[in-house]
Amino acid sequence: MPVFWLDPSDNRFPHPSEANPDGLLAIGGDLSAERLLSAYQLGIFPWYNPGELPLWWCPDPRFVLxxxxxxxxxxxxxxxxxxxxxxSYDTCFAEVVKACAKAPRQGQEGTWISNEIITGYTALHQKGFAHSVEVWEAGQLVGGLYGVALGKVFFGESMFARRSNASKFGFIALVRALRSRGFTLIDCQQETNHLRSLGAELISREAFLRLLGENEEKHPPAPAHWADWGQAEQG
Incomplete structure (x- = not known):
């Protein structure tokens, strides 16, 4: 299948079923909040190296929890x-994203979280669609993660830890908080042993897109702010 080139003046995407076997769907465009929002509504996310044109993906199968x-x-x-x-939630979004960018990744050199990524997702956060989870120890930020929430679906993007199990602690706390608020799906994007140990599994892209469609029908995307969520779900 061909890779589609995106029109910089048009935020529309081809249907995710048009993606290549490896999940690559399109190239180009920008990381404006509006384009990112359009992408996530279709289950599409950007993933590319700094200095390259944006690459947009919708893998099959999809790793979810x-x-x-x-x-x-x-x-x-x-x-x-x-x-x-x-x-805590949504108290220092940009700091969490920057920490994720600096976190070492097994088998990877450098980071895919460029300044363009940081700027785009921070804009999406300011609109109430991107959120951060912060993990603290003695007043110090020791772990966290960020992602995008649409309706009752959360799309995880990246996490970091400065203490052993800090990111896992934050993820578990987040899942409990989402579950208590009626969220039905967490998109993990890429398969990892770490997330599989927490219960994540592979489903087909067709099933994933069907769940997104049901979510949007029942819970249209709306901005939200998580700073008042507190710590009730940690226990």
Missing amino acids: FPEQLKVSKSMRPYFNQQKFTV
Whole structure:
């Protein structure tokens, strides 16, 4: 299948079913908040190296977590029982994204989180669609993650940890918070052993897009602010 070139003046995307076997759908465009929002509504996300033109993906199969399927290992339970960390939401979004950009990745050199990515997602955060989770220890930011929320679906983007299990703690706290608020799906994008151990699984792109369509029908995208979520879901 061909890779589609995006018109810089048009935020529309081809249908995700037109993606190549590896999931690549389109190239070009920009990372404006409006284009990012259009992409996520179709299950499309950008992933490319700094200095390159944006590449837009919709893989098949898709790696997802259904919140009710969350698995918390025995080794993680003491972290919550002892309140090893505390969690906040949407208090320092840009700092979390920049920390994710600096986090070392196994098998990768450098980072895909460019200044363009930081600017685009920060704009989306300011519109109430991108959100951050912050993990704290003794007043220091030691882990976190960020992503995009549309209706009752959360699209995870990246996470970081400066202390052992800090990012896992933040992710578990987030899943519990989302579950308590009726979220039905968490998109993990790429398969990892770390997320599989927490209950994530592969589903077909067709099934994933069907779930997105049902979500948009029942819960049209609307801006939200998570700063008042607090820590009630950590236990």
